[in-house]
Amino acid sequence: MATPQISPPSVWTSISDPWxxxxxxxxxxxxxxxxxxxxxxDFDSMSDHASSxxxxxxxxxxxxIGGGLGSACLLRGLLRYPHIAADLYDARPRFRDEGPALDxxxxxxxxxxxxxxALDACLDRAGAVYSSVALCVGTATTSxxxxxxxxxxxxGRRTVGRQALLDEILSDIPPYLLHTNTHIxxxxxxxxxxxxxxxxxxxxxxxxxxxxxxxxxxxxxxHSLARSFVVSGQGSGQTSTETGEExxxxxxxxxxxxxxxxxxxxxxxxxxxxxxxxxxxxxxRAGWIGDGIFMQHDFLNHGRDVQISLSAILPPPVSAGGSxxxxxxxxxxxxxxxxxxxxxxxxxxxxxxxxxxxxSVYTIQIAGIVQMQHVPTRSxxxxxxxxxxxxxxxxxxYHGASGGLTLEQAMVLATLxxxxxxxxxxxRGFTKSGHSxxxxxxxxxxxxxxxxxxxxxxxxxxxxxDVANTLLGRGGxxxxxxxxxxxxxxxxxxxxxxxx
Numbered sequence: 333m334a335t336p337q338i339s340p341p342s343v344w345t346s347i348s349d350p351w352x353x354x355x356x357x358x359x360x361x362x363x364x365x366x367x368x369x370x371x372x373x374d375f376d377s378m379s380d381h382a383s384s385x386x387x388x389x390x391x392x393x394x395x396x397i398g399g400g401l402g403s404a405c406l407l408r409g410l411l412r413y414p415h416i417a418a419d420l421y422d423a424r425p426r427f428r429d430e431g432p433a434l435d436x437x438x439x440x441x442x443x444x445x446x447x448x449x450a451l452d453a454c455l456d457r458a459g460a461v462y463s464s465v466a467l468c469v470g471t472a473t474t475s476x477x478x479x480x481x482x483x484x485x486x487x488g489r490r491t492v493g494r495q496a497l498l499d500e501i502l503s504d505i506p507p508y509l510l511h512t513n514t515h516i517x518x519x520x521x522x523x524x525x526x527x528x529x530x531x532x533x534x535x536x537x538x539x540x541x542x543x544x545x546x547x548x549x550x551x552x553x554x555h556s557l558a559r560s561f562v563v564s565g566q567g568s569g570q571t572s573t574e575t576g577e578e579x580x581x582x583x584x585x586x587x588x589x590x591x592x593x594x595x596x597x598x599x600x601x602x603x604x605x606x607x608x609x610x611x612x613x614x615x616x617r618a619g620w621i622g623d624g625i626f627m628q629h630d631f632l633n634h635g636r637d638v639q640i641s642l643s644a645i646l647p648p649p650v651s652a653g654g655s656x657x658x659x660x661x662x663x664x665x666x667x668x669x670x671x672x673x674x675x676x677x678x679x680x681x682x683x684x685x686x687x688x689x690x691x692s693v694y695t696i697q698i699a700g701i702v703q704m705q706h707v708p709t710r711s712x713x714x715x716x717x718x719x720x721x722x723x724x725x726x727x728x729x730y731h732g733a734s735g736g737l738t739l740e741q742a743m744v745l746a747t748l749x750x751x752x753x754x755x756x757x758x759x760r761g762f763t764k765s766g767h768s769x770x771x772x773x774x775x776x777x778x779x780x781x782x783x784x785x786x787x788x789x790x791x792x793x794x795x796x797x798d799v800a801n802t803l804l805g806r807g808g809x810x811x812x813x814x815x816x817x818x819x820x821x822x823x824x825x826x827x828x829x830x831x832x
Contacts, residue, residue: 392416395548398553400722403420405564405738406447407509414697431494432593459495460492463490517538533717548716549737556723559719585707590700601638601685616621640689644674644700671690675808725789
């Protein structure tokens with residue numbers, strides 16, 4: 333069957349908005365995707381007023397900083413609206429998204445289709461694999477001998493490599509919208525206090541050039557330049573607030589664990605791990621719990637490749653004087669022998685095979701990437717600048733929490749901006765409390781985005797932290813506990829049902 337292609341921008345404008353009517357869900361449908369405007373009646377009334385006064389000659393100019401999956405999905409969503417022009421910037425020579433494979437539930441596949449129906453074909457071309465899920469206790473304990481394996485039949489979940497999906501999403505976007513090797517020196521904005529279209533956002537590049545946008549989206553990861561502006565009003569990487577005090581929400585901190593993903597051909601993985609655990613006719617995402625460690629393997633690329641992902645708890649950093657140090661570096665370094673000892677407790681052939689695969693690639697030094705997290709911030713938006721994905725929050729990669737949350741945010745933001753009037757239109761309205769407000773609609777779109785997405789992200793990040801503790805053999809507060817397989821399978825099943 334031929335793969336559908338995305339049309340040029342002139343045709344994108346004719347694609348109907350996914351929420352232009354409620355016929356797909358119905359007003360009584362409790363689906364969380366029936367409309368992102370639920371509970372935002374102020375924004376709805378302003379949108380109706382502005383749409384009757386706006387001019388098609390005005391365009392909302394959007395800059396997206398960061399070349400990851402969230403940025404690419406947001407760009408595809410925005411390009412479906414005729415009144416939005418967007419640019420995507422990244423400092424690297426190629427757009428990249430590294431990390432463990434993305435595990436997409438049926439709900440998050442619907443999010444992709446809502447952003448752009450053609451993204452479903454991107455999943456197919458990227459080699460997404462339908463998989464069951466198995467959770468295993470891979471270590472014997474005093475009270476429980478052997479290995480317990482329980483499969484969780486969760487239909488509709490698809491596993492896909494991040495880079496493969498990113499390449500497919502960007503493949504049909506006009507090259508003139510994509511800017512690599514572009515280094516941004518600072519992000520700034522003007523005040524919206526004067527009302528109307530007075531606000532703007534600016535990007536200043538290292539070569540001295542400066543560009544004005546109506547909206548700037550910071551999707552540039554955990555160490556985000558845009559986050560420094562949203563959190564502290566300083567858009568050049570400074571860490572002080574306007575009062576001169578350091579804001580703890582600015583800098584990320586260690587989440588207490590590290591992860592190392594590795595992708596290899598299926599035949600090579602079968603040789604190291606045994607074909608018993610890797611049957612491409614019955615693909616399974618299997619996770620192995622140990623005491624402070626977690627090991628996982630997935631099928632990718634239509635079942636032709638396998639990704640393994642090994643994680644472990646970080647020991648508390650200790651300074652030379654014996655007190656806790658400021659924090660770990662970005663990586664946990666091992667010799668091959670130290671790495672093997674870390675995972676020695678999980679004695680199954682699959683687990684030991686995963687260790688051997690890592691040692692065969694990294695023969696001198698092995699680096700596990702330290703997981704980082706942000707202290708929750710007061711807002712995801714400041715003026716005309718907002719945050720998305722890892723720049724807004726840092727969630728555990730386990731159970732697809734971080735990737736799925738970023739896709740949700742891209743969908744909500746694209747829809748809000750798609751419903752916004754042009755950048756030059758000023759609107760006047762009243763809040764529920766009766767206060768008069770006057771500002772440009774894109775500004776209010778970011779306010780609505782913050783109101784919808786930040787509480788949701790705070791809940792998901794906390795739930796993802798709980799899942800991470802469970803998978804790493806830890807209880808509440810990260811404390812060790814007895815690895816009772818029945819308890820762990822039950823806990824994990826309940827967490828899956830919560831839809832984190």
